[in-house]
Amino acid sequence: MNKLSNNAQAMLFGFGAVVLWSTVATAFSISLQHLSPVQLLIIACSISLIFLLALTAVKGDFTKLKQEAKNSWKASLFFGTINPFLYYLILLQAYDTLPAQEAQAINYTWAIVLSFMAVPILKQRLKAKDYIAACACYFGVLYIATRGELSDLEFSNLPGVAFALFSTFIWASYWLFNAKDTRPSLIGLTLNFAFALPLILTYAAFTGELSEWNSEGLWGAVYVGLFEMGLSFVLWNKALKLTTKASQVANLIFLAPLLSIIWLSQIANEPILPSTLVGLGCILIGLFIQNSANSKQQ
Structure with missing residues (x-):
C-alpha cells in the first residue's frame, strides 16, 4: 500500500479534528444538565492543561515551556484571560x-x-462578498433567534442569543491578537490554560460555584477538556502543517455543524427545530461565500 501524500494525511487529520469539534455541542448539552458553566469550565480546563503539559513533555519542550513562562508571563496572562477564561x-x-x-x-x-x-x-x-456573507449569516442568526417568526421579531431567548453573539466577538478578538503572538503555538496554548485556571477558580470562589458538585457531569466535562480543548488542536495544527492547500482543510469545518445536529438529535435527544436548519443553512452559505472569496484572494 502506497504511503499517503501529505495533503491526504492533512485531510485525515483535519477530518478527525472536525469530527471531535462536532461532538462538543452534545457534550456541552449533557454536562450542563448536571454542572454549572463555571464548574464545567474548571474540569475541562484542568484536563486540557494536563493533556497539553504531557504533550509538551513528550515533545521535549518542557524546559522551553518554563523559560517562556518567565519571559512572557504578561502575554500568557492576557491570552489566557481571553481564552479559555472569558x-x-x-x-x-x-x-x-x-x-x-x-x-x-x-x-x-x-x-x-x-x-x-x-x-x-x-x-x-472588505470586499463586496464579505458584506453578502455577513447578510446571509446574520439573517440566519435572526431566523434562529426568532425561531422563524420574523414578522413579529419576538426573540425566543434574547439573553442566550446575546451570550452566543458576544462569544463570537471574544473568539474573533483572540485570533486577531494571536496573529501577533510570537510564542510557539503549543507552548503558548499550554501557558494560556495554565494562567487561566487560577482566574477561573478565583471567579468560581467568588460566585460560590466551588460547592455542590454533581458527579454525573464529570465525564462530559473530561471529554470536553480532552477533545475540544486538547486533542482537536493537535490534529488541526498537524493538518495545517502538512497541507499545501490550506483552503481545502479549512473547508472541512463546514461539516462540523451538520454532524453536530446529528449527534444532538441522536445522543442528547434534542429535537431539531426547522428554524435551526433554515438559519444554519443561511449561516453556512454566508461562510462558504466568505471562504471562497478568501481562497481566491490567497
Missing part, C-alpha cells in the same frame, strides 16, 4: 441558556466578526 465562560452561558443547536449555529458566525474586526486592527479591506 471565551468559554460566555460560550457555556449561551449553551446553558439556549438549546445547543441554536448556540452552536450562532457561534459559527465568529468568522464574519473576524473579517470586520480585521479592518481597523489589521488594516484589511
Whole structure:
C-alpha cells in the first residue's frame, strides 16, 4: 500500500479534528444538565492543561515551556484571560441558556466578526462578498433567534442569543491578537490554560460555584477538556502543517455543524427545530461565500 501524500494525511487529520469539534455541542448539552458553566469550565480546563503539559513533555519542550513562562508571563496572562477564561465562560452561558443547536449555529458566525474586526486592527479591506456573507449569516442568526417568526421579531431567548453573539466577538478578538503572538503555538496554548485556571477558580470562589458538585457531569466535562480543548488542536495544527492547500482543510469545518445536529438529535435527544436548519443553512452559505472569496484572494 502506497504511503499517503501529505495533503491526504492533512485531510485525515483535519477530518478527525472536525469530527471531535462536532461532538462538543452534545457534550456541552449533557454536562450542563448536571454542572454549572463555571464548574464545567474548571474540569475541562484542568484536563486540557494536563493533556497539553504531557504533550509538551513528550515533545521535549518542557524546559522551553518554563523559560517562556518567565519571559512572557504578561502575554500568557492576557491570552489566557481571553481564552479559555472569558471565551468559554460566555460560550457555556449561551449553551446553558439556549438549546445547543441554536448556540452552536450562532457561534459559527465568529468568522464574519473576524473579517470586520480585521479592518481597523489589521488594516484589511472588505470586499463586496464579505458584506453578502455577513447578510446571509446574520439573517440566519435572526431566523434562529426568532425561531422563524420574523414578522413579529419576538426573540425566543434574547439573553442566550446575546451570550452566543458576544462569544463570537471574544473568539474573533483572540485570533486577531494571536496573529501577533510570537510564542510557539503549543507552548503558548499550554501557558494560556495554565494562567487561566487560577482566574477561573478565583471567579468560581467568588460566585460560590466551588460547592455542590454533581458527579454525573464529570465525564462530559473530561471529554470536553480532552477533545475540544486538547486533542482537536493537535490534529488541526498537524493538518495545517502538512497541507499545501490550506483552503481545502479549512473547508472541512463546514461539516462540523451538520454532524453536530446529528449527534444532538441522536445522543442528547434534542429535537431539531426547522428554524435551526433554515438559519444554519443561511449561516453556512454566508461562510462558504466568505471562504471562497478568501481562497481566491490567497
